[in-house]
Amino acid sequence: MKFVSTRGKEPAVTASEAIMQGLAPDGGLYVPQSFPALTHLAIHEISSYPELAFEVLAPFFEDDPLKDDLAEICMDAFNFPVPLVTLRDQETVLELFHGPTAAFKDFGARFLAACMERMLTKEQRKLTILVATSGDTGGAVAAAFAGRKGIDVKVLYPKGRVSGRQQQQLTCWGGNIQAYEVDGSFDDCQKMVKDAFMDSELSQQWGLSSANSINLGRLLPQSVYYVFASHLYTQAFGKKPIFIIPSGNVGNSCAAFWALTMGAPIEQIVLSVNENKTIPDFLSSGTYQTRASVQTLANAMDVGAPSNMERLFNLYPNTDTLRSMISAYAVNDQTIEATIKEVYEELGYILCPHTATGERVRRDHFAGKPTIVVSTAHPAKFEQVVEPLIKQTVEVPENLAKLLMKPSSFKAIGTDYRQLFN
Numbered sequence: 001m002k003f004v005s006t007r008g009k010e011p012a013v014t015a016s017e018a019i020m021q022g023l024a025p026d027g028g029l030y031v032p033q034s035f036p037a038l039t040h041l042a043i044h045e046i047s048s049y050p051e052l053a054f055e056v057l058a059p060f061f062e063d064d065p066l067k068d069d070l071a072e073i074c075m076d077a078f079n080f081p082v083p084l085v086t087l088r089d090q091e092t093v094l095e096l097f098h099g100p101t102a103a104f105k106d107f108g109a110r111f112l113a114a115c116m117e118r119m120l121t122k123e124q125r126k127l128t129i130l131v132a133t134s135g136d137t138g139g140a141v142a143a144a145f146a147g148r149k150g151i152d153v154k155v156l157y158p159k160g161r162v163s164g165r166q167q168q169q170l171t172c173w174g175g176n177i178q179a180y181e182v183d184g185s186f187d188d189c190q191k192m193v194k195d196a197f198m199d200s201e202l203s204q205q206w207g208l209s210s211a212n213s214i215n216l217g218r219l220l221p222q223s224v225y226y227v228f229a230s231h232l233y234t235q236a237f238g239k240k241p242i243f244i245i246p247s248g249n250v251g252n253s254c255a256a257f258w259a260l261t262m263g264a265p266i267e268q269i270v271l272s273v274n275e276n277k278t279i280p281d282f283l284s285s286g287t288y289q290t291r292a293s294v295q296t297l298a299n300a301m302d303v304g305a306p307s308n309m310e311r312l313f314n315l316y317p318n319t320d321t322l323r324s325m326i327s328a329y330a331v332n333d334q335t336i337e338a339t340i341k342e343v344y345e346e347l348g349y350i351l352c353p354h355t356a357t358g359e360r361v362r363r364d365h366f367a368g369k370p371t372i373v374v375s376t377a378h379p380a381k382f383e384q385v386v387e388p389l390i391k392q393t394v395e396v397p398e399n400l401a402k403l404l405m406k407p408s409s410f411k412a413i414g415t416d417y418r419q420l421f422n
Contacts, residue, residue: 001062003030003216006314014064019115019217020127022210023197029310030216032060038263043231049082050074053224056262060220069118077110082225084232087347090239090370091362093355094229101169102378102400103300104252105140107225108218113144113151115217116209120150129153130196130420131211132189134248135162135300136377139169141211142177143403153211154420155179156189159412161299165381165400171408179410180420185293187305190249192417202421213251214307222255227264229372239370240267244361246354246376247271247279247328248301250308257315257325267370271328272357274298274336278306280328286319297333297385298353300377329365331357337389339363340379344390352379352386 002012007028013021018030036059046052053074061067080098087093099106120127129151131141138155145153157170159181171179182189193210197203213219226243233241243266247253253271260266271279274296282288290305316322331339339356343349351359358373379386380394387394396404413419 001036001060001064002033004033005029006031006310015061015216015220016064016066016115016119019112019215020119020209022208022215023194027194027198029214029307031311031314032258035258035261036060038227041227049228050078052228053078053221056224056227057220065122066115066118073111073114073118076114077221078107080106082228084229084236084372087349089368090237091368092233092241092372093349093375094225094372095375096225097352097375097378098397099140100143100399101136101139101403102381102397103136103140104222104374104376105136106144107221108213108251109137109140109144109211111221112211112215112217113141113148116151117148126150126152126207127209128206129209129211130156130193132156132186132193133162133170134158134186134302135166136381137212137300138179139166142170142173142179145211146173146175146177148176151176153177156182156192156420158186158189159183161186161295161302163299163382163384165383165404166299168406168408169400169403171410172403172406174409181410181412182415183412184415186302187293188415190305190307192415192420196417196420199417202418206421212307213249213254219251219255219258219308219311222252223258223262226256226259226266227262230259230264230266233370233372234265237370240265241370241372242268242270242366243372243374244270244272244358244366245374246298246301246358247273248276248303248306250279250306250312252374252376254308254311254315257312261315269326270361270366271326272361273328273330274301274357275330275332276302276304277330278304279309279326280330283323283326283328286323297336297382298357301354301357329361331360335360337385340386341389344392350379350386350390350394351375352377352382
């Protein structure tokens with residue numbers, strides 16, 4: 001199994017090489033040369049989520065230096081529950097927020113950290129991770145990499161555009177984790193990371209790599225929960241589910257398409273977005289046009305130039321085919337608020353603003369159908385939005401509560417990537 005750049009100008013590499021590099025030298029994103037079929041999976045005989053993860057990911061690490069470590073990496077990374085919760089009839093929610101930082105990013109970040117630490121130990125060298133975050137990625141990466149040997153992490157987040165609790169998760173670590181408050185948008189943060197990688201002298205000097213969803217090591221483990229949930233759903237309801245995925249940088253959605261390509265029993269993949277309508281506009285017009293991001297209540301999805309669209313264009317090179325494979329719907333702030341209130345009053349279930357976009361799309365377009373809304377974050381991370389709407393205090397999970405008690409520190413900088421290395 002080899003991996004190639006979406007831009008096709010670099011030689012094929014192994015999984016661990018792709019993971020350690022982050023971005024390909026030509027500026028492209030690494031993708032598998034081919035996808036293994038899931039026909040080898042005896043799903044009924046698998047007893048745990050880490051075991052399933054190992055079985056799904058093993059073909060990608062065949063003949064890789066990490067092959068013999070993979071089972072242990074999966075045990076290390078996925079040590080929390082992954083519940084599929086039924087709201088009513090065939091309508092379910094896949095709760096991906098039971099990890100250390102109460103967001104789905106914990107899956108990819110913990111897997112990536114476990115892989116990188118083992119590779120650095122084997123190679124006896126050090127690495128500097130750059131990660132831009134629109135809210136949840138940075139906290140998950142910081143938690144996953146804190147205290148890991150041979151790794152320093154620089155987290156970039158947009159000033160005034162993350163929730164208070166998200167900022168606390170980004171800035172409470174110290175040690176090998178440094179947080180930077182950027183006077184700009186998430187897209188500015190993401191551009192700074194890419195510019196740093198393209199500065200070959202600086203990249204080599206600092207041993208740069210990425211922990212954003214541009215890194216292959218983030219997407220591979222995220223594909224596992226789509227395999228897991230689709231099989232679980234099919235066993236429970238006898239039908240293949242429609243996944244409705246809150247989407248920002250499109251890494252989570254891309255992982256679902258990879259699972260579908262491998263043969264997971266998925267009926268359809270639908271994206272819910274906020275007022276950042278790059279993808280719905282592309283699907284309606286056929287012209288892909290990035291733009292500046294718009295600030296919304298679902299801040300982790302405030303992305304106007306989603307990086308992982310490059311992987312989807314690679315997976316479906318024909319634009320008409322790609323447009324036929326994806327549906328996407330935009331949900332504005334007012335509707336997000338109304339949905340959180342409506343669902344709580346009807347079902348007693350509390351949604352975060354991001355998950356609310358998915359639930360709104362289900363109610364408006366797929367009501368009563370076999371569906372899984374992907375719940376990307378715990379509502380306690382957005383208490384300032386959620387609590388006034390439901391007129392209740394949202395209970396803070398224990399893992400998150402511990403982080404909220406720690407002291408925080410960060411550096412305020414502009415949008416020049418060179419400021420990260422002063």
